[in-house]
Amino acid sequence: MGSSSLHPAVALSRTITVEINGTSYQREVDARRLLIHLIRDDLDLTGSHVGCDTGNCGACSVIFDGTLVKSCMLLAVQADGASIETVEGLADKDELNPLQQAFSDHHALQCGYCTPGMLMSATALLRENSSPSDEEISKAIQGNICRCTGYWNIVKAIKSASGQEVGE
Amino acid sequence: MTETTTAPEPVIVEEVETRRGWAGQNVPRKEDKRLVQGEGLFFDDVKRHNMGYVHFVRSPYAHAKIRSVDVSKALEHPGVYGTLTGD
Numbered sequence: 001m002g003s004s005s006l007h008p009a010v011a012l013s014r015t016i017t018v019e020i021n022g023t024s025y026q027r028e029v030d031a032r033r034l035l036i037h038l039i040r041d042d043l044d045l046t047g048s049h050v051g052c053d054t055g056n057c058g059a060c061s062v063i064f065d066g067t068l069v070k071s072c073m074l075l076a077v078q079a080d081g082a083s084i085e086t087v088e089g090l091a092d093k094d095e096l097n098p099l100q101q102a103f104s105d106h107h108a109l110q111c112g113y114c115t116p117g118m119l120m121s122a123t124a125l126l127r128e129n130s131s132p133s134d135e136e137i138s139k140a141i142q143g144n145i146c147r148c149t150g151y152w153n154i155v156k157a158i159k160s161a162s163g164q165e166v167g168e
Numbered sequence: 169m170t171e172t173t174t175a176p177e178p179v180i181v182e183e184v185e186t187r188r189g190w191a192g193q194n195v196p197r198k199e200d201k202r203l204v205q206g207e208g209l210f211f212d213d214v215k216r217h218n219m220g221y222v223h224f225v226r227s228p229y230a231h232a233k234i235r236s237v238d239v240s241k242a243l244e245h246p247g248v249y250g251t252l253t254g255d
Contacts, residue, residue: 049212050212086206087204087206088206096201103204104197104200104204105196109200112208113208115203115208
């Protein structure tokens with residue numbers, strides 16, 4: 001294998017406009033930049049997390065034009081013109097919305113790393129199904145991996161946030 | 169002949185009010201609030217001025233002897249703080 005010269009980085013970039021949690025941002029981004037990195041590193045919204053690099057863990061989950069997506073599986077340029085919601089947008093500055101409060105009340109988090117992703121999945125679910133069963137909740141968070149809690153408290157928290165009774 | 173003895177006087181312990189302790193109680197955590205807000209500080213969330221980023225250069229060969237590592241091109245590249253080799 002002979003030596004090869006370093007190829008200069010071909011910088012294809014585009015200026016995009018994205019609305020996140022109601023605020024509009026205009027940025028020039030590399031064409032290959034992932035949406036999660038735009039959100040976390042360029043816009044300082046570090047609530048969404050990178051957990052796997054393979055699209056499995058869901059810690060990067062955000063709501064994109066009303067649909068739950070894994071932001072590590074999208075390019076930033078694909079978000080041009082889109083309206084995105086992240087965990088930071090769930091409640092006003094120092095408040096917690098009922099879903100977030102339920103997570104705290106039901107001990108549905110320990111390290112908190114998967115939590116933003118869980119909250120976004122739960123938010124998307126409850127918009128579509130305001131009174132989900134345990135099974136429907138479990139199915140809705142299938143794309144979110146948690147290493148700490150064992151999931152059951154998360155299911156209870158989401159059920160409780162929907163106004164339903166939760167057992168033990 | 170066995171001696172009969174009377175049973176000793178029972179010792180009466182006065183019952184005092186027990187204080188409601190923490191055992192068995194559901195104690196809310198202090199860190200939950202910022203974690204559900206997405207305001208937790210995990211290591212990758214830390215940003216510092218002039219932050220450097222480590223990039224690992226791995227061997228292109230599965231099984232080989234490293235004779236030398238030539239870092240000269242990397243050091244010429246603008247923005248490289250430095251290199252670290254096994255030497």
